[in-house]
Amino acid sequence: MNYIFLRSKSDRYSLATQEKNIKDYMHANGFRIEEVEIEVSALSKHLEDREEFREFIHSLQEGDRLFIYDLRALSWRIGELIQILNCIFNRKIELIVTKYGLKITKDTPSHITIALLNQQREANKSNKPHTGRPKGSISKSKYDKYRETIIQMIKEGKSVTEIAKKLNVSRSSIRDYIVSRELKEIASGSSKVNILELPKTECKINNKG
Helix, strand or coil, rough: CCCEEEECCCCCCCCCHHHHHHHHEEEEEEEEEEEEECCCCCCEEEEEHHHHHHHHHHCCCCCCEEEECCHHHHHCCCCHHHHHHHHHCCCCEEECCCCCCCCCCCCCCHHHHHHHHHHHHHHHHHHCCCCCCCCCCCCCCCCCHHHHEEEHHHHHHCCCCHHHHCCCHHHHHHHHHHHHCCCHHHHHCCCCCCCCCCCCCCCCEEEEH
């Protein structure tokens, strides 16, 4: 299965930025979108308290692919990232970081993973997330089940009124949903994939522990 994982609006990049970049990458490389998972917890929340996220990671099976925009979507804490990556590697899941066009598995040369972790560490020094509920964060909605349908209808040029009528829902509610989820931005535009420059030395990741 191919899973897209998105983290709710953060202090660094939006849902629209994440999703457009990931979908552009998947389209360019021939991957089919099968599931989209969105976590709406605050960035300041610790891994041990992110029950839904842990359940999601534990539900992944060998051979699954997990597409993220960058490692910050998993966690901004280096220690937590290492725990999450170990879990992913032990389950033989492919992790694709689309911001850099990188695929990471348990057999990936460790300097690649270290380079990404070091980059996250440096970014954290100058830009730690705000504590508490981030400004503009969102909650789960009853309209989430219509999300992909709404995006497709927006691409087809349908108005909010037409979308609301088609789904038999309130126009004001669906308008607010579209705005809060940035679905118009997701339905239009494209994102550039940046290539991360890495050192040439290679070694293997030890995923025990």
